[in-house]
Amino acid sequence: MSTYAQKKGFGATLWDFLTTVDHKKIAILYLIAGGFFFILGGLEALFIRIQLAVPNNDFVSAGFYNEILTMHGTTMIFLAAMPLVFAFMNAVMPLQIGARDVAFPFLNSLGFWLFFFGGVFLNLSWFLGGAPDAGWTSYASLSLASETHGIDFYALGLQISGAGTLIGGINFLVTIVNMRAPGMTYMRMPMFTWATFVTSALILFAFPPLTVGLFLLIFDRMFGANFFDVSMGGNTVIWEHLFWIFGHPEVYILILPAFGIFSEIFAIFSRKRLFGYSSMVFATVLIGFLGFMVWAHHMFTTGLGPIANAIFAVATMAIAVPTGIKIFNWLFTMWGGSIKFTTPMLWAVAFIPSFVAGGVTGVMLASAAADYQYHDSYFVVAHFHYVIVGGVVFALFAGAHLYWPKMFGTMLNETLGKITFWLFLIGFHLTFFIQHFLGLMGMPRRIFTFLPGQGLETGNLISSIGAIFMAVAVIVLLINVIMTSVKNEKVGNDPWGDGRTLEWAIASPPPFYNFKQLPLVRGLDAYWLEKMEGKKGMTPAEPLGDIHMPNNSFIPFVISFGLFIAAFGAMYRADYAWGLPVLILGMAVTLGSMFVRSIKDDHGFHIHKEDLMEDDNDKGVKA
């Protein structure tokens, strides 16, 4: 008899999630935490739009506005978009490559808890003297001048959650390199897995510069160093470089998985193999590579000189080429296909014009001489919301609807899903399209108010109205989630009917060991190939045998919690006598639990062949 199917009490479920190392449960944790921060960041966005709805508004004060805008950006990028992307990577990628879990389940859990405690730490700043107020970029001269502990929360919180992201990225890389099912060559991997692979490589190379930058900032602010203090021989432009060497790849870390999700959706709901698969792979890798070559386009007005500006301008324009390849490949995937407009497909279809609009303004921004006008104006705000919302957020909504059955075994309501879609789509364009023009008409970004008589009133009002639509759309989605969970109508393996990749070949949600027998992969879209030959499922690549599984562990939680404590110590060390002891205590908790992990033998456990066969019988009875 199987244990996992039994109903558990709340306490037991909670403990299960606190200690789980199962990639599917960690995916749910990422989804819940990321969703929570997404709503938080969304509320901050609403405050911004309320404040800017009319000139000279006093809904929030100037200083508080800067905290809101900083936290909106930081939360959305680090605590909402990234974890939500990670949720889908965790939920889907191991299934797509036919693996039983990620390579390092323990590290997967550690990655989540580090992100979670980093995010909680950052947001506690609201209650402990003020949030960071120097923008998500936290440029050094301003972040050193900031008087509250806000920037300390920013630096320490991002350091902790960034470590989690880095660990997650390495884990995915190793998983994809080592754990593909028999027959799954690199060029048979689903596009979303390819995107995860390239994204993880980007994380591996992009996060260390951020870590370095944040450490220098932490040393400067909390331990008396002078890396960015100009009067002591420091240099603030170094921060800009470090930040953007991380920051630019970061946007590709977000958008590539989005591309991956859309690639899956276009193929599934057009009932057609992805057009130009190999050029899609090539384009993904090329975007990832070029993503590291263009960071200085965020610094065209910093004064790097015409040679640097010209080089980075041309390099940036080059990224348009692989991105264009992708757009046309998607269009031609649909061409000649049999398109069904489900909710995920609606998001995917709407993504194309929205993202192209964001992409072309990206090329316009790349034109250095003209960028002197766009830079730090609302034109830039419009641009990056077009790519991040029109690309990443659309993909997250699409992915949520597409993979909901695989993650929870239930289908989100299609009607409500379509209402969410239309409201959000209208709201999105209403909010951000007009901002291109506001920027060109002379509105700088990050301003807490604007004066009347500068021609900026109408545009800002329209923009604020759009935000309301998006807020309502998210509320409808939440209602949808609650309704679906309450109804709890279970679905089968392939609820969309047109699944092409391995994850649709197994139950929804899959059993905790995923595949009873590892599947044999005979080509791209492995499950589709089998279906077309009239088979019900995958051909196994191995005889039924015992499965080795890892044990749950509470240690990742404790390691992360130790760093959470230590961060408070580091921050208050200069203010209070208890700071240093708390710093040491926190580090002791972290290092101690790491030590326990190292010396304790934990061999995991085996699911025996007989139990696996019984599972089958259980199902047989139910059916």
Add this chain to the structure above:
Amino acid sequence: MKMLAKWRLLSLFAMMALVLSGCGEPYLSALRPAGEVAQSQYELMLLSTAIMVGVIAVVTIIFIYVVMKFRRKNDNEIPKQVEGSHKLEILWTVIPILLLLILAVPTVAATFKLADVSPMEKKNAEGKTDALVINVRANLYWWEFEYPNEEIVTSQELVVPTDEKVYFNLKASDVKHSFWIPSAGGKMDTNTDNVNKFWLEFDSKGADEAGGLFYGKCAELCGPSHALMDFKVKALPSAEFDQWVADMQGVKEPVQAESTTAQQGQEIFNNSCIGCHAVTPANTAPEAARVGPNLTNFGDRSRIAGVLEHNEENLKKWLEDPEVYKPGNKMTGKYPELDKAELDALTEYLMGLKVQK
């Protein structure tokens, strides 16, 4: 056929120029260029927009066709599984590269043109430059403009001659800011680390349309009052500009107030304000000593504190509590509280600080 395509492109340009020129105010909008720099940036914008609109049009046409034509009609239909098409894939790789080249060449040319500040280096016999050079110093939330050749300093309101290249040295004295006059040209950061150099030109036609006064902005988040760190640019015909310089240079000593109230005001000023605010334009004091805006020609300016309308009432409100109008400014609390009579006196004195006859 070629002619036709050319005409189409031209008419597209004309259309866009027409649509865009309706956007924004002539004193603030980058879409109403009033100088050589803004003009070349505007042309780049038009060129890139034209290319991009073309790209969007192609994508949209294919998109609409696909979405309309290939809807699922029968639940059992299985379309042909196509791997790809080398011809098509090469096509949509090469065409974008060509389009980008069309944009890249003028971009690089303009980038170098706008960075050409060589006249700033050419010194004449007196050790000065023939070109007009202005040192811009950005401070938490005000701007200082020093004319090194003319040896004068002013604040908040930049005065420039029209139809002449003006060269700028840019730096910040506290945190990073960014110097932006949208209708005259793009921005350049004022760093704390180094001096940035660039040039702008203000044409007389644009200046007329803008009523002789352009709006300038700080474009880099610098603290609570970042949004209020505005300045104004007075663009004068060459002769008037020379006259203004001469008038400024003429102020060697603080001008004595005339009316009795103003004289009282001057006394208050000399006791409480002069430590930060100079009322002579000479640039002899070191920068570190110039901690507040120079007020030599305060009465001539068009805004109080860069944002409030220039009248006595607003000046009194500002002096009473600057924090309300510019949160986080460095003036609040630096001087004793002023009663009503003192405010009246100080206001009368400050409003009388005029240089232009």
